[in-house]
Amino acid sequence: MTMIDIMLPYYGDVALMQAAVQSVRSQTDEGWRLTVVDDTAHPDVPGWFESLADERIRYFRNERNLGVTGNFTRCLDLAEYEVMSMLGTDDLLLPNYVSTVLAAYKDHPGVGMIQPGVTVIDEHGQPVKALADEVKRRLYAPKVTGRRLMDGEELAASLLRGNWLYFPAITWRTEAIKSVGFRADLRTTQDLALELELIERGEQMLIDSTVCFQYRRHLESVSSKMALDGDRFTEERGLYQVMAERMKAKGWPRAERAARMHSASRLHALTLLPTAVKGGQRDVARALAKHAFGNG
Structure with missing residues (x-):
């Protein structure tokens, strides 16, 4: 049975992090393990994880602050299952996320990346149509109903016109993402650089239109x-x-x-x-x- 490592590099709002964790625990498919790598010094967080007493969750606190790239890299180092995802601290999985991506991977074994369907929510958890996301959806994202495989020049050109992917929602073949990793010299374009490198290496992306992820935009800021x-x-x-x-x-x-x-x-x-x-x-x-x- 294929399992997914859900990695959660944590910094920031405690309540939003806790909501993200609970969204993982609410999955209908049990084929997951959650690993939280805490890059904060918030005193209440370790005790909260201990109170969960959930054997499916691993919790690590960094001895020193690693920053975004360092924490992402540590998450990669700790991933062990065949596929993994890098959940954002303030994003949410819908209950069907694990079942959706594992079914997609079962039907397309070895695919490098799986982008499932995403809805966007605001800081209050309410659905929102932000301009950036409407532009992604209407102008740049391929129109997919069901599933579609993309790779090579077609996929590279599509992303270089406009990066329509939602990085925290993607499921990766662990071996593939580990082979590239995250560039320390990039601050805001790490996701696109990673995706393009994998495409150049011949990896395919499976797009599954099933909505199973909530991506949060903090509109006020x-x-x-x-x-x-x-x-x-x-x-x-x-x-x-x-x-x-x-x-x-x-x-x-x-x-x-x-x-x-x-x-x-x-x-x-x-x-x-x-x-x-x-x-x-x-x-x-x-x-x-x-x-x-x-x-x-």
Whole structure:
């Protein structure tokens, strides 16, 4: 019987983390193990896990703060089952998540990535239609009813036009994701870099439209935080430039063109430009304009 390692790199809000844990415990399929790697120093968290007395849950607290990349890497090191997922601290599994992804993997053994259906909720747990997600769904995500396998240039070009995946919802073949890992030099584009590396190595993605995951967006803080972080687009532009050359070397012209255009990333920067200008953030505004209208 195939089991899934659900890894939870934890930092942040205790209540949201507890809700995420309880969503795992509410799965209809018992083929899971949850591993929580705590990168905080909150005094009440270890005792809460001890009170659960659930043998299906492993809890580790880091002796020192590892940061996002370090904690993700430790989660990879601790994963042992054939497939795994990297649940976000504030996201939720619907009760059918494990049954959905394990059934998909059983029908497509060895697939590198499984992206199931996702709904988006706000900070209060209510369904929401955020602009970023509507753009993903309407402009960039493939239209899938049931299941669809994608790979190669088709998948790479699709993601380079606009990354429509939800990283915390993906189930990975553990051997595949461990073979690539997370890059310490990237802060905001680690997920896309990882996915593209796996595609270049020949891994396939299975898309399953069954909705079984709730992805949380904290709407009140998104615009302000993103507008204050013009550096993220410098990182994105660098990754797209590198990927354009790699796609060219691989003989994937559609993917190369998509990397050079990176239309979704440019559009994102453009939508944030008025906020930066209105807030008098000149350096950020220049960075956003360069990304939105530049040649690279």
